[in-house]
Amino acid sequence: MSGGTVASAAFAVRLAWRAHRRGLIEVVAMQLITAIGLSVALLLLRAVVGDALTIVTGSAPAAGRLVPALLVVALIGSTGAVLTIISAARQRLLGAKLDRYLTSLVLAAADRAELERFEYPDFHDRLHRAVHASRSQPVIVITMLIAMLQAALTAVAIAVAFAAMAWWLLPFAVISVLPALKAARDERDAHYGLHRGLAENRRLREYYEHLLTGRDEAAEVRALDLGPVLRRRWDRQYRDEISAVAKVIGTHVRRKVAARLAGDAVTAAVLGGIWWLLATGVVDLPTVTAGVTGLWLLSSRVQIAGMMANGMGESLLYLRDLRSFAASSASASASAEDEQEAAPNGPPPRWEVLEARQIRFTYPGTDNAALHDVSITVRRGQVVALVGSNGSGKTTLAKILAGLYRPQDGLLRHNGVTVADTARLRDTTSLVFQDFGRYRLPAVDNIALGRPGEPVDAARVTAAARRAGAHEFLRALPLGYDTVLSKEFTAGADLSGGQWQRMALARAFYRDTPFVILDEPTAALDPQAEAELFDHMRDLFADRAVLLISHRLASVRSADRIYVLDTGRVVEEGTHTSLMRDNALYARLFRLQASGYTSDLPDPRDDRRVSENVRTA
Numbered sequence: 001m002s003g004g005t006v007a008s009a010a011f012a013v014r015l016a017w018r019a020h021r022r023g024l025i026e027v028v029a030m031q032l033i034t035a036i037g038l039s040v041a042l043l044l045l046r047a048v049v050g051d052a053l054t055i056v057t058g059s060a061p062a063a064g065r066l067v068p069a070l071l072v073v074a075l076i077g078s079t080g081a082v083l084t085i086i087s088a089a090r091q092r093l094l095g096a097k098l099d100r101y102l103t104s105l106v107l108a109a110a111d112r113a114e115l116e117r118f119e120y121p122d123f124h125d126r127l128h129r130a131v132h133a134s135r136s137q138p139v140i141v142i143t144m145l146i147a148m149l150q151a152a153l154t155a156v157a158i159a160v161a162f163a164a165m166a167w168w169l170l171p172f173a174v175i176s177v178l179p180a181l182k183a184a185r186d187e188r189d190a191h192y193g194l195h196r197g198l199a200e201n202r203r204l205r206e207y208y209e210h211l212l213t214g215r216d217e218a219a220e221v222r223a224l225d226l227g228p229v230l231r232r233r234w235d236r237q238y239r240d241e242i243s244a245v246a247k248v249i250g251t252h253v254r255r256k257v258a259a260r261l262a263g264d265a266v267t268a269a270v271l272g273g274i275w276w277l278l279a280t281g282v283v284d285l286p287t288v289t290a291g292v293t294g295l296w297l298l299s300s301r302v303q304i305a306g307m308m309a310n311g312m313g314e315s316l317l318y319l320r321d322l323r324s325f326a327a328s329s330a331s332a333s334a335s336a337e338d339e340q341e342a343a344p345n346g347p348p349p350r351w352e353v354l355e356a357r358q359i360r361f362t363y364p365g366t367d368n369a370a371l372h373d374v375s376i377t378v379r380r381g382q383v384v385a386l387v388g389s390n391g392s393g394k395t396t397l398a399k400i401l402a403g404l405y406r407p408q409d410g411l412l413r414h415n416g417v418t419v420a421d422t423a424r425l426r427d428t429t430s431l432v433f434q435d436f437g438r439y440r441l442p443a444v445d446n447i448a449l450g451r452p453g454e455p456v457d458a459a460r461v462t463a464a465a466r467r468a469g470a471h472e473f474l475r476a477l478p479l480g481y482d483t484v485l486s487k488e489f490t491a492g493a494d495l496s497g498g499q500w501q502r503m504a505l506a507r508a509f510y511r512d513t514p515f516v517i518l519d520e521p522t523a524a525l526d527p528q529a530e531a532e533l534f535d536h537m538r539d540l541f542a543d544r545a546v547l548l549i550s551h552r553l554a555s556v557r558s559a560d561r562i563y564v565l566d567t568g569r570v571v572e573e574g575t576h577t578s579l580m581r582d583n584a585l586y587a588r589l590f591r592l593q594a595s596g597y598t599s600d601l602p603d604p605r606d607d608r609r610v611s612e613n614v615r616t617a
């Protein structure tokens with residue numbers, strides 16, 4: 001075993017130790033007992049064969065010793081079998097606990113990762129590998145670890161018994177398995193390399209699987225009849241993957257066969273030598289019988305131990321991915337925590353003003369900046385609006401102000417103090433996203449998740465739902481606020497798009513932070529609900545700072561300040577009146593939108609004529 005494998009095995013033992021200490025001790029103890037039993041049985045075998053020969057040749061009355069020896073061998077065999085059954089059961093539990101432990105490592109690491117890291121394909125590859133490692137490897141690792149331990153202990157036990165009888169056979173037993181071990185090791189490395197190379201392929205294949213099986217996607221997939229196309233693409237992806245795997249398997253099966261034959265040739269030569277020693281009377285028959293049995297057992301055990309070590313080595317390579325993924329997220333969050341510690345202590349000051357100055361931001365993996373030299377100020381008690389065409393940078397700016405992304409240039413000032421750790425902004429911000437979360441959880445949780453980690457305050461949940469106009473439809477659900485908002489779960493119910501949007505608003509009301517960002521908060525609301533929200537915005541978010549992103553310019557006309565973004569730059573700012581007076585981009589867009597409504601407005605005289613007709617009729 002290489003140093004790396006030993007270190008990896010030690011890592012696996014540590015993981016198992018942390019996951020289920022008692023289970024690990026029990027299983028190891030059982031393996032140890034079985035191995036010692038085997039060693040004793042082998043020594044007895046030599047004695048039994050010797051005694052049997054004396055009976056056959058009639059040279060000595062050894063039957064009195066033979067029967068108890070046979071009984072002990074039988075007892076050892078039976079005990080070993082029972083322990084194997086119990087050990088298998090313990091291993092299952094150990095596997096499950098290890099699974100939980102490893103998955104918790106991945107979940108914690110993914111949870112700690114900053115939003116920006118999700119922009120990197122490499123991050124997704126590593127996350128995917130870590131998830132793969134946590135899902136598939138624990139049981140493999142534990143099974144292999146135990147099997148390896150068993151094989152190693154048995155090999156030692158046999159070797160001890162063997163050394164007492166025919167020590168000179170030991171080196172041959174080891175040499176005979178070396179080629180097979182080397183071949184297995186090469187195959188392990190090749191498979192792991194392949195797995196790394198195919199990570200992105202696999203993610204795409206799994207994405208197709210998700211599209212074909214997801215409930216949210218089911219309607220559109222059927223409406224467009226995407227099924228056959230998606231399945232064909234999935235199949236192509238899988239075929240490519242399998243052909244890459246088949247190539248590696250083909251290469252290594254040939255090497256493994258050659259290695260096995262080489263090992264067998266060594267064993268055959270050794271057996272020939274033993275035969276010659278027996279024929280020339282150098283060793284006796286009992287020693288040869290026990291020695292050959294031991295040689296066979298030993299080489300098969302060493303081979304199994306080596307295979308397992310290599311197999312486990314492959315698993316451990318995946319676990320190493322998991323460990324490095326967990327460690328990298330931990331160090332990122334630790335540095336964020338350090339920054340937090342450097343921040344002044346004491347209760348947070350009252351939220352007064354947030355300023356962004358000369359912000360420049362480029363998404364990872366892109367060349368063009370999404371924001372150039374953007375400056376904006378948001379004050380408590382104000383509604384500030386961001387408008388602009390698609391892709392002009394509104395959502396990006398909102399995410400920066402919410403502390404989700406760090407700008408590459410420029411600075412953020414909160415209450416006049418430069419913000420060192422943008423993550424701290426999140427605590428004082430509620431962001432209702434354009435594509436808000438629809439949690440397949442009870443309605444009450446969908447709202448109460450606005451303040452995670454705090455006990456649910458039912459009265460405040462209801463109040464938040466009322467303010468968002470969600471109370472009535474939630475009350476009417478089969479289990480009221482306890483109804484799971486997904487038909488995928490028993491007694492679950494689904495909501496309309498507009499109702500979901502009200503849930504997102506309710507979550508923001510429940511969160512109740514001094515800074516609120518609403519990114520297209522009424523896109524799915526009916527006209528009346530939309531008008532109500534905008535008419536009452538100042539009451540609903542009294543004494544808060546509100547950043548409102550909207551394409552419906554009528555809804556932003558009452559904002560205290562309007563910023564107009566165009567291709568990542570603030571091109572205009574002011575109040576509705578001043579912007580209309582400037583008669584630039586905002587005024588043009590506003591008139592364009594307004595004309596869509598005013599041209600269809602009926603002439604009031606038409607209304608009078610209709611009423612008269614109705615009366616006459």
Ligand SMILES: Nc1ncnc2c1ncn2[C@@H]1O[C@H](COP(=O)(O)OP(=O)(O)OP(=O)(O)O)[C@@H](O)[C@H]1O
Pocket residue numbers: 119363364366370388389390391392393394395396397434
């Ligand atoms: N995750 C991302 N990675 C790379 N580029 C992005 C990403 N998200 C947005 N962009 C790009 O950044 C620019 C600004 O996008 P942003 O979403 O901020 O625009 P927006 O004004 O909110 O648009 P919309 O009105 O359509 O919501 C666009 O050019 C967009 O293509």
